[in-house]
Amino acid sequence: MDNICHTLVGAALAQTGLKRRTGLATATLMIGANFPDIDVLAIPFGRATEFRRGWTHGVLALVVLPFVLTAIMLAWHRYHRSIGQSVNRSIGSVVPRQLLLLSAISILTHPTLDWMNSYGMRWLMPFSGRWFYGDSLFIIDPWLWLALGLGVWLSRRRERRHEPHEWRPARVALAAAGAYIVTMFGVHAAAETVARRELTDSGVAIRRLVVTPMPADPVHWSVYADDGARY
Numbered sequence: 001m002d003n004i005c006h007t008l009v010g011a012a013l014a015q016t017g018l019k020r021r022t023g024l025a026t027a028t029l030m031i032g033a034n035f036p037d038i039d040v041l042a043i044p045f046g047r048a049t050e051f052r053r054g055w056t057h058g059v060l061a062l063v064v065l066p067f068v069l070t071a072i073m074l075a076w077h078r079y080h081r082s083i084g085q086s087v088n089r090s091i092g093s094v095v096p097r098q099l100l101l102l103s104a105i106s107i108l109t110h111p112t113l114d115w116m117n118s119y120g121m122r123w124l125m126p127f128s129g130r131w132f133y134g135d136s137l138f139i140i141d142p143w144l145w146l147a148l149g150l151g152v153w154l155s156r157r158r159e160r161r162h163e164p165h166e167w168r169p170a171r172v173a174l175a176a177a178g179a180y181i182v183t184m185f186g187v188h189a190a191a192e193t194v195a196r197r198e199l200t201d202s203g204v205a206i207r208r209l210v211v212t213p214m215p216a217d218p219v220h221w222s223v224y225a226d227d228g229a230r231y
Contacts, residue, residue, distance in 0.1 A: 001113040002140045006033040008148035009109050012177075015155035015170035018102060023092035024073050025102055032069055032106025036061060036114075057111040058125030066103035073099055113137075116181065118212040136188040137181065138213045147176045184218060191221040199225055 010033030011026070019025040039056040055061060077094045115121035116134035123132050137144075151173020158166035192211040199206055208226040224231060 001117060001137065001144075003034055003037065005141065005144050005148070006037075006110055006113065008145065008152060009033050009113070009174075009177075010106050011152045012148050012155075012170045012174050013102075013106060013109075015152055015159075015167060016174065017167045018105075021102065022095040022098035024077060024094055024099065028069065028073050028099055028102045029106045031073075032066075032103045033109055035065055035069055035103075035107050036110045053111075053114055053119065054122040054125040054129065057114060058122055058127075060126055062104075062108060062111070065107050066100055069103040069107065070096065070100045073103075116184075118210075133210075134185070135210065135212050136184045138215050140215065142216050143180060143218075144177055147173050147180065151176075184213065187218060188213070188221070191223075195221075195223045195225070199223075 007030055010030035013033075014026040014029045018029060036056045039052050039054070042051045056065065074094065074096060111121055111123065115123070115132055116137040117139045118133060118135050119139060120131040120133040122129055124130055151170045154169035155166055155173075158169065188211060192209065195211055196206060196209055199209070204225060205227050206225050207228045210224040212222045212224075214220045214222060
């Protein structure tokens with residue numbers, strides 16, 4: 001998914017109440033939700049898709065990156081503590097084990113969302129370069145932006161006004177986003193079934209079928225079929 005979506009996921013997680021666990025929680029969740037995309041640094045060196053969504057997105061990275069992010073956040077905190085206690089007070093008390101937990105949660109959301117679109121994900125890197133495809137969400141999904149963005153905005157507005165249950169809109173937004181994603185997986189399965197049936201009834205011998213979502217339109221899908229001689 002795009003980085004706006006990843007950032008909104010991190011912000012929504014923070015607003016559910018997770019940001020109360022430790023100082024720097026919100027920053028950690030929002031950075032962590034984008035952190036696996038550090039592999040974008042490979043692009044200036046001529047490495048693109050064959051490198052991306054692999055080393056920093058696979059199972060080994062999911063173990064290592066939370067410790068890396070936690071170390072970065074603790075170093076940042078120590079630096080600001082050394083230059084002024086007023087800055088340190090605004091951050092609040094930082095609990096390393098909580099930072100590690102939030103880093104792990106937010107980093108895991110990133111490859112999970114990336115797997116859901118047609119670009120695919122290499123979950124098993126560096127042990128295997130096999131690609132996995134969810135094919136159920138377009139890489140830029142405005143409906144996820146809307147649900148998550150609205151939830152974060154309403155939650156923060158309640159917070160500023162000192163209203164009770166300020167976390168509720170963010171939790172509702174994440175639940176709605178989750179329900180939407182599950183629904184899209186179901187629609188994808190239905191669309192693939194229809195496409196396979198129509199092609200078979202037309203006499204096409206299908207060797208491989210790929211059904212992918214259209215931008216912002218959950219009821220229209222792109223169909224790619226391979227009959228061995230042509231697409």
